[in-house]
Amino acid sequence: MHTTSPLSPEDPPEIGGFELLARIGQGGMGQVYLGESPGGEQAAVKVIKPSLVDSETRLRFAQEIEVLKTVWGNRVAAFLDADPEAEPPWLATEYVEGADLRKHVAAYGPLPAVLVASLGATLAEALALVHKQGLLHRDLKPANVLLGPNGPKIIDFGLAVFAESGSSLTAPNTVVGTPMCMAPEQANGVKPLTEAVDAYALGAVLLFALTGRYPYQAANVHVLFHMVTDPETPPDLTGVPAELSPVLASMLAHEAGDRPSLPSVVQQFRSVIEAQGLKVAQARRRLTALTSAPPAPAPGTTAPAVQAPSPTPADATTVTTPAPGGSVPTPADVPPPGPAPHGDHDYTPTRKDVPAVPAPPADAPPAPPSAPAPRPPRRSPQARRTAQQLREAYAAKAPF
Incomplete structure (x- = not known):
């Protein structure tokens, strides 16, 4: 595993007006940098490897950019x-x-049930807004939900497609998505997909938040696809509390038509929250407070050291449709059963984890004025530490 690193002599000093501060990570088709705009805004700048640039790559990349330009909302990066x-x-x-x-x-460890309900209401409302824009996410998964200081946000719409379109930016005979969060019709290669695929994926994400498990898990991709697409194999809802079981079961229904609409999901989670004597806004504040300044690691675990993101089997996003007589991905494409591997998924404390400086006594003489602190030099260790906070989804998991 490689830690986030400073720029190398081969790296450009800037791209598109963004000054590059550090390397975030490298994926199969691109390098990701921490950049800074002329006005001081930080950004994740993804760059396609020059060796892979051709007319087809540019066309696909341009199409994906046009999709991203249409996505907006308070809960969308x-x-x-x-x-x-x-x-x-x-x-x-x-x-x-x-x-x-x-x-x-x-x-x-998993989140408390009422906070999972808050997360569900927030994300369902965000996805419903995306759907109103005529788009589907198609690859919602835990790694694509950032728990920011102002609440959760959805990222990585590089696999999004227009809901009414039967076309896709992917090659024929491929299924795009993450197997553990993939709806049955998506795993079967049905096109066009509908809003129900995002409802299913959200149910899988919330199940993971609540239990640390996915609806279906297997050590072999053949078995996993069979479980997902078999109408006789129900999702594993072991450990789901009674107040959340009905809504999660409906979201994970095998038939797309049996899943609830996302506005209905919002209302169901709202009812769960209010049944606990909380207002929805209170629950969201609790969720944000917990995830922004998390407790000590769960017993038997330690918060791993910060490092650069790297690909893992659970984050594979493109898999071949398991057509009869055709080839399917190798077992290495799917993680073993049990909690998701997290050797390359580390938590970076936010500023809230830094102890506050105590205030001086009321009768203390005023401190002498001091000159403003100079701006740290660019590409400094501080900038590199900031770069380490950029999430894995900004790196190797991008579709390019």
């Missing part, structure tokens, strides 16, 4: 800028400070 015709092509997205859901659960 924002598209900032991009240039698919540049040398090399690049994309800048909003920086969100905070761990992703998978890292948080791996390091600190």
Whole structure:
């Protein structure tokens, strides 16, 4: 595993007006940097490897950028800028400070039921807004939910497609998504997909937040796909409390038509929260407070050291449709049963973890004025530490 590193002599000093501060990580098709805009805004700048740039790659990248430009909402990490015709092509997205859901659960354990209900209401409302824009996410998973200081945000819409379109940016005979969070019709290669695939994926994400498990888990991808697509194999809801079991079971229904609409999901989670004597806003504040300043690691676990993101089997996003007589991914593409592996998913404390400086006594003489602290030099150790906080979803998991 490689830690986040400073820029190498081969790295450009800036891309598209963003000054590059450090390397975040490297995926199969791109390098990701921590960048800073002329006005001081931080961004994740993704760059396609020059060796992979051709006309087809540029076309696909341009199509994905056009999709990203249409996605907006308070709970969606924002598209900032991009240039698919540049040398090399690049994309800048909003920086969100905070761990992703998978890292948080791996390091600190599952969330309390009422906070899972809050997370569910927030994300369901966000996805419903995305659907109103005519888009599907198609790859919602714990690693694509950032637990920021202002609440959760959804990231990585690189696999999104227009809901009414039967076309896709992916090659024929492929299924795009993460197997453990993939709806049965998506695993079967049905096109066009509907909003129900995101409802299913959200149910899988919330089940993971609540239990640390996915609806279906297997050591072999053949078995996993069979479990997901078999109508006679129900999802594993062991450990789900009674107040959340009905809504999660309905979201994970095998038939797309049996799943509730996302506005209905919001109302069901709202009822769960209010039954606990809380208002929805109170529950969200509790969720944000917990995930922004998490408790000590769960017994028997330690918060791993911060490191650069790297690909893991659980985050594979493109798998071959298991057609009769055709080939399917190797077992290495799917993690073994049990809690998701988290060796490469670490929690980075936020500023709330830093102890406050005590105030001086009331009768203390005023401190002499001091000159403003100079701005730290760019590409400093502080900048590199900040870079380490950028989430894995900004790195190797991107579709490019």
